Amino acid sequence: MQLTINGSAREITAVATVEELLRQLALDPRGVVVERNREIVRRPLVATTPVRDGDVIEIVHFVGGG
Amino acid sequence: MLEIGGQRFSSRLLVGTGKYRSNDEMLRAIEASGSGVVTVAVRRVNLDRADDAGILHHLGADRYFLLANTAGCYSADEAIRYARLGREAGFNDFVKLEVIGDRETLLPDVAGLLEATVVLAREGFKVLAYTNDDLVTALRLEAAGAVAVMPLASPIGSGLGLLNPYFIRTIKARLSVPVIVDAGVGTASDACLVMEQGVDGILMNTAIAEAADPVRMATAMRLGVEAGRAAYLAGRMPRREVAVPSSPTTGLLD
Numbered sequence: 001m002q003l004t005i006n007g008s009a010r011e012i013t014a015v016a017t018v019e020e021l022l023r024q025l026a027l028d029p030r031g032v033v034v035e036r037n038r039e040i041v042r043r044p045l046v047a048t049t050p051v052r053d054g055d056v057i058e059i060v061h062f063v064g065g066g
Numbered sequence: 067m068l069e070i071g072g073q074r075f076s077s078r079l080l081v082g083t084g085k086y087r088s089n090d091e092m093l094r095a096i097e098a099s100g101s102g103v104v105t106v107a108v109r110r111v112n113l114d115r116a117d118d119a120g121i122l123h124h125l126g127a128d129r130y131f132l133l134a135n136t137a138g139c140y141s142a143d144e145a146i147r148y149a150r151l152g153r154e155a156g157f158n159d160f161v162k163l164e165v166i167g168d169r170e171t172l173l174p175d176v177a178g179l180l181e182a183t184v185v186l187a188r189e190g191f192k193v194l195a196y197t198n199d200d201l202v203t204a205l206r207l208e209a210a211g212a213v214a215v216m217p218l219a220s221p222i223g224s225g226l227g228l229l230n231p232y233f234i235r236t237i238k239a240r241l242s243v244p245v246i247v248d249a250g251v252g253t254a255s256d257a258c259l260v261m262e263q264g265v266d267g268i269l270m271n272t273a274i275a276e277a278a279d280p281v282r283m284a285t286a287m288r289l290g291v292e293a294g295r296a297a298y299l300a301g302r303m304p305r306r307e308v309a310v311p312s313s314p315t316t317g318l319l320d
Contacts, residue, residue, distance in 0.1 A: 006110040025113060031120060032111055033154045040154050058110065060151050061120035064092065065107025065137050066082030066222070066249075066271030 001053045019047040021057070032061045068267050070244050071160060071192035071213035075102045075131065078261070079291045080246065082271025086280065089124040095274050096130070098284035104130045105162055105269065107137050108152045127157070133194070135162040140175070142182040149186055160192040162216070162248075162269075172222040176203045180210055187211025196248050199233040201240060208243050215241055216248035216269060219260055223272045225252030228259050235263045254283075254290030261294025262302070 001014045003021075015021045018041050022029045034041040035058040041049045051057070068075045080103040086092035096104060104125065112118040122132075134152030139145035142165055149161040165182055167175030174197050183193050187210060194214040195207045204215045217237055220226035227250065228234065238245045244266035251257050251273050260268050268291060277283035 006113060008113075010113075027111065031122065033108075033151050035151065040150055043154060043156060059113070060108050061111050062106040062122055062132070062134065062152075062155065063109045064083040064086065064121050065135055066084045066105055066269075 001051075003051070003054070004056045006057070006059055015051050017047060018045075018049045018051055018057075021051050022046070022059070025059070027059065032059050034059050068244065070194065070246075070266075073131065073158075073160070073192075075267075077101050077103075077288070077291075078267035078295060079257075079288060080105065080133065080267060080269040081274060081284070082269070083121055083125065084271050085275040087275075091280055092275070093124065095280040095284040096125075098281045098288065099274065100288045102131055103133050103269075105133045105135050105271070106152075107135055108148050131160075132157045133160050133162050136164050136182075138166070139164060140166050140178075142178040142185070145178070145182045146185055149182075149191060150189075153191065158192075159190055160194065160213075161186060162194045162196060163212075164196045173218075174198055176200070179203075180206055183207055183210040183212050194246065199230050199237065201233065201236050204237045204241055204245075208241050212243060214244045214246050214266075216246045218249040219247050219256065220250030222249040224250055225273060225276075226250055227252050227256035228263075231259065231263055234260070234265060238264050238266075251287075254286035257287050257290035258294035258297070261291050262298050264298050267291075 001012050003010050003012050018034050029046050037056050068078050077100045079099055079101045081099050081101045082105045106121055136145040136148040145165045165175045165178035166172050183195055186193050192213045195212040196216045197203050199217040207215050219228040246267045246269055247260045247265050248269040251270050274280050274284045
């Protein structure tokens, strides 16, 4: 499936949920926050929120800052 | 004891986590600063780098009170988006709100800042608003629901020190919420002078991270903050335009 993740177009092996997407990207769901089509995916819903072809996904975390 | 938005902190120094040469140096500097609060930024995970672990991998998630910022945001909407993302990380409802209005000076867009403060406070955020040293803006931010107002000493990362002690004193005198001076201190005497104005605390990053020896500078800043606070509480002597001898003027030899 085709997704836009963090600003780049990516071809991903089909996944059904945000949690599956994170696992495919080798990311720990507890360490990131996800936006799907500009809406925050609430933490408890990561396992059940669907991912569909063409979705725009942002995956963020905390970095050093002032 | 510093209290912001119902949360108590043992140190009046809050520190950033950006610009360090290494994670190890950052950790030792934060430790030396004695700070219990560290700021962090929200950014995209770099998916092309397997080792982009994020700062919590190094910092630990429960050792310090994490204060997410909205650095790099140039509109209220953007800042609100970043604040919500930061909160979803699940640590607390606090946000260091920045809405920048000018790329050269990084001075705040106070209209955007007020707008974002209103929205976020309504959503239950504890907003610490980074602002300029303008009293009226500070009063508006307090009225909009900010739990702390954070006027600058001088522009972010400039190290120019406290440019306007009078304005900072005025803001402190007029606000009920804590006043935390954020940005601009360059060295320990700046931190001391800021605290001597009676403010509740200081937030700094570059002055420590860009020092030749950040760990030593962090220690100096801790002492500077403590010295300035103690001096403020002690109450300084009045300034006089004339000299007054310290030794007795009686009992002198003929």
